[in-house]
Amino acid sequence: MSESSLLKLEAVSVRTKLGSSYLLNKISFEIEGPEDGDRPLPRVAIVGSNGSGKTTLLRILNRSISPSEGTVYLEGRPAREVDPLQWRQDVVLVLQEAKLLGMTAREAIAYPLKLRKLARSHIQQRMTTWIERLEIPNEWLDRGETQLSGGQRQWIALCRALVLQPKILLLDEPTSALDNKRTAEILTLLKTLSDTGQTTTVVVNHQLEFVEQFCDRLLYLQEGELRSDLDSSQVDWSAIRGQLLEAKIESEREWS
Numbered sequence: 482m483s484e485s486s487l488l489k490l491e492a493v494s495v496r497t498k499l500g501s502s503y504l505l506n507k508i509s510f511e512i513e514g515p516e517d518g519d520r521p522l523p524r525v526a527i528v529g530s531n532g533s534g535k536t537t538l539l540r541i542l543n544r545s546i547s548p549s550e551g552t553v554y555l556e557g558r559p560a561r562e563v564d565p566l567q568w569r570q571d572v573v574l575v576l577q578e579a580k581l582l583g584m585t586a587r588e589a590i591a592y593p594l595k596l597r598k599l600a601r602s603h604i605q606q607r608m609t610t611w612i613e614r615l616e617i618p619n620e621w622l623d624r625g626e627t628q629l630s631g632g633q634r635q636w637i638a639l640c641r642a643l644v645l646q647p648k649i650l651l652l653d654e655p656t657s658a659l660d661n662k663r664t665a666e667i668l669t670l671l672k673t674l675s676d677t678g679q680t681t682t683v684v685v686n687h688q689l690e691f692v693e694q695f696c697d698r699l700l701y702l703q704e705g706e707l708r709s710d711l712d713s714s715q716v717d718w719s720a721i722r723g724q725l726l727e728a729k730i731e732s733e734r735e736w737s
């Protein structure tokens with residue numbers, strides 16, 4: 482393992498509940514952290530067709546599920562040696578379907594900061610910083626889940642993750658409900674977080690135009706296996722488009 486290893490998977494497999502097949506099969510890769518203030522920080526994208534295991538992989542990375550086999554390391558320490566809550570403070574996952582759990586948007590953003598027992602003034606300061614940075618209109622903040630659109634909820638969920646200032650931000654389809662303006666904003670924001678050495682980001686996204694502009698590294702999953710792991714400069718984007726299209730046609734054929 483390299484000295485600056487941030488997150489590492491070693492032969493990680495996830496079996497189905499019945500154990501007869503794999504959702505992920507012997508996945509290994511490593512994301513390096515900054516060395517001597519190295520910048521930009523990694524921007525990793527995971528692509529693959531429906532059901533290829535992308536969300537399962539993100540869940541493994543933030544330990545909301547455990548591998549059936551293999552080991553996950555954070556900064557060189559195996560998962561068994563790190564308290565799961567501590568792990569999830571450093572590695573924050575934003576799922577595609579943002580839930581506010583009966584809270585208003587403002588309460589939902591504050592909640593994880595309160596769990597960390599930060600001082601009230603500190604919580605307020607972080608919230609103000611990120612609410613302003615994400616240009617969240619005041620009127621959204623007192624609304625509950627059902628009074629916000631899918632895109633607005635997604636934006637609030639992003640804010641709830643960013644206030645935590647995680648080492649690693651895991652985003653599952655962060656742009657699926659966003660309009661073009663917000664999609665462009667999130668792209669700029671993620672690049673800035675990387676360029677300024679604040680956060681390493683791993684994004685799952687079906688929108689290849691977004692992925693192409695966002696990532697410096699691409700992981701390609703197929704049927705639970707890591708088929709390629711490439712520096713973005715090595716990626717043949719039209720080949721990736723072709724492979725994803727082929728997989729989609731194949732799965733539609735299976736369903737029809």
Ligand SMILES: Nc1ncnc2c1ncn2[C@@H]1O[C@H](COP(=O)(O)OP(=O)(O)OP(=O)(O)O)[C@@H](O)[C@H]1O
Nearest residue numbers: 497498504529530531532533534535536537538685
């Ligand atoms: N809790 C679970 N129990 C059993 N099977 C599951 C479970 N969660 C996911 N799966 C299956 O695991 C496989 C991978 O699912 P996953 O959600 O990781 O795929 P994905 O690549 O994120 O798909 P999509 O692009 O459609 O979101 C799928 O075949 C799915 O049906």
